Amino acid sequence: MARLRAGVGVRVITPPVGVPLGGYAARVEPARGVHDDLHARAVVLEAGGERAALVSLELLYATRELVEEVRRVCEEEAGIPQDSVMVAAVHTHSGPSLVGFHSTPRQGYLEEYLRLLPGLVASAVIEATHRLVEVDVRYGRGRVDKWLVNRRKPGRGPLDPEVSALCLEHGGRALCTVVNFACHAVVLGHNNLLISADYPGYVSTTVERLLGGSCLFLNGACGDVNPLTPGTSLERVYDRSVGTFKHAEEMGAAIACEAVKSLLSSESSSVRGVWAARRRVELKIREFPRISEEELEATRRSFKDALAKGNWGEASKLRFRLAMMELVKRLEERCPDGVLRTEVQALRIGDAVVVGLPGEPFVEVGLRIKASSRAGLTMVAGYANDAIGYLPTDEAFEEGGYEVSLPVCIVERGAASRLVDEATRLVEELLAEG
Template identity: 35%
Template sequence: MRLSLSFALLLLSFASSRAGEFRVGAAQVEITPKNGTPMAGYYAFRAVGGVLDPIFSKAIVVEQDGTHAAMVVIDLSGTTKPIVEAARKAVQEQCGIEGDHVMISATHTHTGPQLARGSLIDEITKANSGPGLEYMQALPGLIAQSVKEAKARLAPASPTVARGQCEGISFNRRVLREGQSEAIWQPKSIDLTREKPAGPIDPELGVLVFQAEGKPVAGYLNFAMHPTSVGGGLKISADYPGVFSRLVSERHAPGMVCLFANGCCGNINHGDYISGKRRTTLELGTALADAATAVWPNLSKVTTHSPRIYAEKVTLERRKFTEAQIAKAKEVASRMMTEKLGTVPMAEAVSTLETVAKKDVPLIAEVQVICFSDEVAILSMPGEIFVELGLAIKKASPFKHTFIAELANGSIGYVPNREAYPQGNYEVVSARGEAGSGEKLVEVAIKLLGKAKAGN
């Protein structure tokens, strides 16, 4: 009897020591496609012909008081609702983590495989057949595997956070001349007496590092810039996010799993129109790694609570088109399979015909927040969000550190701010939602951040 009582007290003591303990696990699973798989990014069929560097599904699982949350980043151009739904279901079945406690975002590399998205582009890129279909069928299981392995590695750890700046590598790629926008995708010099950037950039670099006994075990890095530095080749690459993550791990804790969440970079690129200098993938990743290293001594430990997860599905108005616009889109689409056309007319045709075909299907965007501290929140939205919208969220956020991951939990295409619509150009003609859609997402994001902060 005395032995049983002593054993019970020992168990109670052990359980008490675990109560309130914050635990973290991280893992990465390779998702590099085989040769012949269609590649994403440039409105044309490009088959994978090799690998510059492998791509991954990376996951961080956090847990306290029995509540789990998972942040996943995949080295792809985007996410789709079917892939996210299948991955969340697999995570719930295999890991016991609720599907809606899982956030899945993409780095937006343009040298990864193409995912079918239910539009004309699927036919052009062959994403929904052959190797493309095989890849999509395998992907949810690989995402779930990364979460499963991360959960298996759960161990006591402390979140530490800092933020810095990385100047001189990102530029607002929309340039205004006489009220109309021109997109600058690649570095070139412009006449700044006649043209000006259409908006700001966000040079803030967010660094969230989970440490166990002073040793980093996982990192969540956040910066806003299109990963298009590798170009339109036929080899798989994670682009600069891969270099950035690898260098941070090598410098500070070899073996540390580093996730890179791309911020609101819908109109942000590396195309330098000030100096005209072209920076390589290595140079961009190194610049960000240097900026992270500079703030590393400033990493400060934050107090934790059990993870809070909030999400809201927002219904947006789809854009409307005239009969003349629809006829023009059909004419362009009829030539896309056989002719080399400009990016803007192709994007406009794809967006117009997809929007018309889905006019009776709600355009739904999921906004999600995960927080485990009163100082840090991770917010995600679908689509390629304009930087102005991200800056508005950060400014209004009640959290000291707000990390924003775009292209998460599905995609709704480009999401410009209201001011950009009359200026036209690529991002606007690519948008699925009406003017004001972005501001609606901002409103919901701020509301959810407030609820997460208050814990209600």
């Protein structure tokens, strides 16, 4: 088989100031400015006539609608099969809302942005296909413990402190680095009104400064893991108002430096194959209360009135309620028969495997996939290819809490285990290739 070739492409995908921000349903005000740009970073891999693409988006989610359009364009214009395009979000809570709220001021800004976004992302992939060069590969594995806390079981719950890294080199220099780490991108809280990629942005920019080339960050299975930044109390781990840009930079730099250190202590090798596959999965959803159009419209009117009167406390409560109601309405539209259709994907590069999971899997999900994998390096990317809400463990369903409540968790118990099983089979299939 021919030697591996790779190319990279990058696009700025920063939305206009004034768009509604996503991630915190109680945050009322739109973006007031830009602290750091958001990017779509893509790497295209080719060997023996097979092509695959990996895309990292500095956004809250990679929605199904966005991914489907990106895949369609990549297949038509770059010859990359749709099964071989993986799109994962870093899950920053300081980027644009990707679903929108009908009552949000300047909603038109968001609608125009979402219309243009798929083309921007796909253009990064297309650019990468025009820049293919032969590459060698390094694999690295490090550890960062300091910045993590299991927010459901502070101080005692499971964590995944592993920093996984893969570097594609051309002529002895880094062309593209992929870094995988599992932690919610919520260093910056609901009180932040500046657009930012949060700590993942600093991971990428720090690696790029140290090694050169482009750096794609893949957030891991971190549905129940938060940053443990200075000032964070174990009694109030959900309170993210204490985070600062300095904390985000420090956390990102720590992860980046660990990734670089692990790569520099490893040897590069030639790779002669790239393989990709995805499997469609059907998950049963839980019963949920129906929302009438009259209820929804009444809440929208109340929200608008609170905004007009400057009653920010009431507006915050109503926006959270409105967010939950609109999630339910979208759920009704997507799953009229009570079945959620989504996917699991895997990409193999030499002895490394990247597993893409939809939604927000709990940390145990990623740990189980890694433990079962025979690959030399296994990365688990959450927030990949679809936004389906939290994927808790069966134990978490028994314990209750925010992450297992409707409508932020719509799947029935057992969904996470089902995805682990499907991912494990996919990895085994890819390792049997070549």
